[in-house]
Amino acid sequence: MAKRHPKIEKAAKHTSKNAPNAASLSTPAWFTNTWLHAWVIFALGFLLYANTFTHDYAQDDAIVITQNMLTTNGLQGIPGILQYDTFYGYFKEEGKATLVAGGRYRPLSLILFAIEYQFFGGNPFVGHLMNALFYGLTGFVLYWLLLQLFRPKQDPTKAYFIAIATSLLFITHPIHTEAVANIKGRDEILALLGSLTALYFSFQAFRAKKNWLNVLAGIIFFLALLSKENAITFVIIAPLTFYFFTKAKTNQILVQTLPFIVAAALFLVLRTSIIGFGGGNSPAELMNNPFLKVEGNHYVSFSTGERFATVLFTLGKYLQLLVFPHPLTHDYYPRQIDIMNFGDWQVLLSLLIYIGLGIYAIAVLHKKNPIAYGILFYLLTLSLVSNIVFPVGTNMAERLLFMPSVGFCIAIAALAYHLTFKKKITSFGQLYPALSVLLVIVLLFSIKTIARNPAWRDNFTLFTTDIQTSSNSAKLRNALGSELVTRSVDEKNEQQRSKMLNEAAGHLLEAIRIHPYYANAYLYLGICYRFLGQYDQAIVYGQKAMDLDPEKATNELANTYFEAGRYYAQEKQEWQTAIGYLENAQQLRPNDFGTIQGLGVAYGNAGNLTKAIEFFTKAVALNPNDADALFNLGSAYYNAGQQEKGNEYFQKAMAIEPGIMQRRQGQ
Numbered sequence: 001m002a003k004r005h006p007k008i009e010k011a012a013k014h015t016s017k018n019a020p021n022a023a024s025l026s027t028p029a030w031f032t033n034t035w036l037h038a039w040v041i042f043a044l045g046f047l048l049y050a051n052t053f054t055h056d057y058a059q060d061d062a063i064v065i066t067q068n069m070l071t072t073n074g075l076q077g078i079p080g081i082l083q084y085d086t087f088y089g090y091f092k093e094e095g096k097a098t099l100v101a102g103g104r105y106r107p108l109s110l111i112l113f114a115i116e117y118q119f120f121g122g123n124p125f126v127g128h129l130m131n132a133l134f135y136g137l138t139g140f141v142l143y144w145l146l147l148q149l150f151r152p153k154q155d156p157t158k159a160y161f162i163a164i165a166t167s168l169l170f171i172t173h174p175i176h177t178e179a180v181a182n183i184k185g186r187d188e189i190l191a192l193l194g195s196l197t198a199l200y201f202s203f204q205a206f207r208a209k210k211n212w213l214n215v216l217a218g219i220i221f222f223l224a225l226l227s228k229e230n231a232i233t234f235v236i237i238a239p240l241t242f243y244f245f246t247k248a249k250t251n252q253i254l255v256q257t258l259p260f261i262v263a264a265a266l267f268l269v270l271r272t273s274i275i276g277f278g279g280g281n282s283p284a285e286l287m288n289n290p291f292l293k294v295e296g297n298h299y300v301s302f303s304t305g306e307r308f309a310t311v312l313f314t315l316g317k318y319l320q321l322l323v324f325p326h327p328l329t330h331d332y333y334p335r336q337i338d339i340m341n342f343g344d345w346q347v348l349l350s351l352l353i354y355i356g357l358g359i360y361a362i363a364v365l366h367k368k369n370p371i372a373y374g375i376l377f378y379l380l381t382l383s384l385v386s387n388i389v390f391p392v393g394t395n396m397a398e399r400l401l402f403m404p405s406v407g408f409c410i411a412i413a414a415l416a417y418h419l420t421f422k423k424k425i426t427s428f429g430q431l432y433p434a435l436s437v438l439l440v441i442v443l444l445f446s447i448k449t450i451a452r453n454p455a456w457r458d459n460f461t462l463f464t465t466d467i468q469t470s471s472n473s474a475k476l477r478n479a480l481g482s483e484l485v486t487r488s489v490d491e492k493n494e495q496q497r498s499k500m501l502n503e504a505a506g507h508l509l510e511a512i513r514i515h516p517y518y519a520n521a522y523l524y525l526g527i528c529y530r531f532l533g534q535y536d537q538a539i540v541y542g543q544k545a546m547d548l549d550p551e552k553a554t555n556e557l558a559n560t561y562f563e564a565g566r567y568y569a570q571e572k573q574e575w576q577t578a579i580g581y582l583e584n585a586q587q588l589r590p591n592d593f594g595t596i597q598g599l600g601v602a603y604g605n606a607g608n609l610t611k612a613i614e615f616f617t618k619a620v621a622l623n624p625n626d627a628d629a630l631f632n633l634g635s636a637y638y639n640a641g642q643q644e645k646g647n648e649y650f651q652k653a654m655a656i657e658p659g660i661m662q663r664r665q666g667q
Contacts, residue, residue: 034143041136041139041140041143041167043136045137045139046133048172048449048450049449052132052453052456053129053132057127057458058183058456059330061127064109064113064184065113065127071110074114084274085103085274105229105271105274105275106226106228107226109184109227113186116130124183128181128183131186135176135180136171138189138196139171141193141197142170142171144200145196145203146162146410147159147163148207149203150245158421161417162413162414164438165416165417165434166409166412168438169441169442173409174326174448175321175402177449177453177456178330179402181456188399188403191403192224194227198218198220198224198238199217199234201217219263221260225267230381230403232267232268233381235260235261237380240376240380244368244373286518287474290393290395291307293306298517306339306341309340309341309347310337310340310395313337313340313350315382315386316350317396321401322405325448326448328452329469330397330462330466330470331470331473331479332396333395334473334474334475357375360372375411376407378407381406382401385400416437474511474514474518477510478507478511481505484504488501488504489531498532502532517548519548519552519553522542522544522553523545523549523552525541526539526557526560527542527560530559530560535560535564535581538560539557555588557588558588558592562581562594565578565581568581569582569601569605575602575603575605575606578598579606582598591622593623593626593629597632600616603615604636609636609640613637619632626656627653627660628653630650634652637649638650
């Protein structure tokens with residue numbers, strides 16, 4: 001019998017004591033069946049979102065799909081998608097990317113939306129189906145990556161448990177509903193999927209000594225960056241992962257990180273060439289910059305203390321949602337997250353927790369503790385969306401936890417394994433309590449995910465659901481109010497319509513209370529009161545909207561003046577009042593045919609035939625083939641004693657509409 005080397009003998013004893021193989025623990029076959037695990041994780045991720053397949057578009061889908069001129073142009077829109085910032089196709093002009101802090105260049109998801117639009121039209125089923133598939137694939141890749149990291153050959157029980165637990169926690173976590181149930185969230189999914197896949201191939205290249213896999217890793221990582229910018233954190237995550245899970249030397253780690261660095265550099269050059277270096281400063285508008293408050297009669301920035309206290313509060317809220325994901329909402333805009341300060345216990349608790357996490361991770365860094373790795377993964381990927389490095393345009397959002405949640409799940413799975421096997425491993429049965437707890441959590445997470453998905457059916461469902469949680473959000477109050485106003489147009493029941501409009505007014509008034517300079521809320525409040533026939537109120541709010549955003553509000557205020565003028569003319573026969581409103585409408589829209597016609601009618605009925613002829617003449621000039629305009633001008637001349645002139649226009653009107661005389665006499 002060959003003599004065993006002392007070092008090998010020592011290593012074998014160490015392995016036997018601390019990490020027995022699967023057979024020595026009488027491990028069930030399912031526990032080591034990697035393909036079973038991978039396909040179950042994929043199927044679970046896909047099926048959890050099957051109840052979204054019949055959903056409509058919702059929330060920001062309008063920006064990237066339904067109202068984006070590049071996406072809806074199908075394959076022909078792809079060059080434009082690559083050439084401009086992400087919001088260009090929605091705003092339809094350059095420069096408006098600066099309306100949202102940080103800038104956006106995320107062409108990959110838009111390209112996929114354009115392809116889907118080309119072949120399937122505006123069918124949301126396809127978008128929801130693809131999101132579920134990509135999400136399931138993300139869990140699939142995460143599982144295989146974790147096996148690469150923890151290596152079952154070295155410690156099978158630990159490797160399989162952490163890979164299974166992490167993947168199941170991730171794939172069922174309800175915090176992901178915003179990213180998956182909302183089609184627009186595909187940018188989050190693709191960014192993480194690409195980053196994890198790139199890291200997987202990087203490890204494959206390292207272990208199998210196949211450099212071409214490094215090239216593949218770099219290409220895939222570049223695609224991840226084209227999905228969303230926060231993938232760039234993997235430039236640090238990659239070397240950190242090699243440090244924790246290999247014995248690679250510094251130069252080897254650098255070689256493996258190089259494809260990530262090159263891809264990131266190319267992306268930054270491309271992004272800068274499209275949207276500039278900074279991508280826009282923080283705008284002075286509360287809905288795009290939550291760190292503003294009212295002082296005097298205008299907005300000013302938070303103090304440094306208020307800003308960091310508010311950020312710390314949201315960081316604590318993120319941890320709470322990862323541990324206990326209830327209640328969920330798509331909206332954390334001002335002032336759902338209020339102005340915080342360091343006298344608040346929640347801020348101090350969050351600060352202490354994060355300090356503790358950071359100290360622990362650094363203290364055990366040299367031990368290559370997987371719990372520390374999970375913590376660092378979470379902190380690093382959260383950093384870019386935390387409002388610490390740069391503003392992201394909102395206080396927080398559940399979709400922003402999509403990538404960091406991987407680190408959280410790794411840390412929890414590793415902690416569960418550590419607590420389970422503090423003592424010597426003697427049997428697989430020691431793992432049953434941990435597996436049972438995992439099963440309960442996965443079941444609860446799955447139920448919560450399935451229950452949360454229906455909220456994303458459409459905008460109205462989403463807004464009416466989440467207003468119960470985000471009642472102090474100006475953005476959501478405005479969104480629900482404006483949605484009710486829009487829906488009231490198609491409501492045939494007058495009583496129900498009035499009820500909808502009054503409810504809308506309540507939400508819009510709340511939006512204004514929270515955000516006193518909210519142009520869109522004033523705009524829709526003006527429209528709401530116009531629909532209710534409360535014209536003086538409509539004008540007050542319409543004028544306020546004009547002061548804040550004349551580009552959007554001018555036409556709606558003109559509509560209000562016109563509707564008021566028509567009401568006082570047709571219903572009240574108060575001609576001078578009608579003239580006053582119509583003249584205001586004309587000032588806003590000097591060449592509006594309907595307004596000019598209305599002024600002619602009002603002046604004619606008020607007895608001012610000279611003015612009536614003046615306005616009917618303008619109407620005919622604007623629309624010379626309109627039979628009614630010609631007939632009105634003929635009537636004005638006829639009543640003014642110019643019968644010949646009047647008959648001339650009567651003849652022109654009858655040439656266009658032979659029966660106009662009978663129709664007008666019958667009115």
